[in-house]
Amino acid sequence: MKIRRYAQYLNTVKDVITSPDIRRLEKYDQHMGTSRLSHSVNVSYKSYRLASLLGWNAPAAARAGLMHDMFYYNFKEVGFTAREHCRIHPQIALYNARQSFDISPLESDIISAHMWLAAGKRPKYKEGYLVTMVDKYCAAEEFFKGIFKKIRR
Numbered sequence: 001m002k003i004r005r006y007a008q009y010l011n012t013v014k015d016v017i018t019s020p021d022i023r024r025l026e027k028y029d030q031h032m033g034t035s036r037l038s039h040s041v042n043v044s045y046k047s048y049r050l051a052s053l054l055g056w057n058a059p060a061a062a063r064a065g066l067m068h069d070m071f072y073y074n075f076k077e078v079g080f081t082a083r084e085h086c087r088i089h090p091q092i093a094l095y096n097a098r099q100s101f102d103i104s105p106l107e108s109d110i111i112s113a114h115m116w117l118a119a120g121k122r123p124k125y126k127e128g129y130l131v132t133m134v135d136k137y138c139a140a141e142e143f144f145k146g147i148f149k150k151i152r153r
């Protein structure tokens, strides 16, 4: 059952998850030792599952989940403050996603509004609310996993 779910998910995001522009995210660290690629897959898969259970647009949630943090820098290295980074990176991710893929207005909105509550605009669609909440959940999960890993060492 689980294997069938993974297969359906992979089939939905095949073109995105295999793209070199998404694979490049592996090189960047996100949330205490998780790569940006792992974080994006985590957000994408959980959003896909929840949207499927709710009967919402699961492919759009899955695809935008993979693209939502499509930026290729570490914010401290480029001189952004944390606040500036929170506000700016959804727009950079949207720009990069448009360069690499054909994306729908729903997917665009999910990407550009994923920092809602921390910074930026409110999502226009229910799938956007779902992805922004899943993103926050995954960030917290990854952060605490990273902390516990450090403590155990």
Ligand SMILES: [Fe+2]
Residues within 6 Å of the ligand: 068, 069, 089, 090, 114, 115
């Ligand atoms: Fe983000």
Ligand SMILES: [Fe+2]
Residues within 6 Å of the ligand: 039, 043, 068, 069, 135
């Ligand atoms: Fe994220």
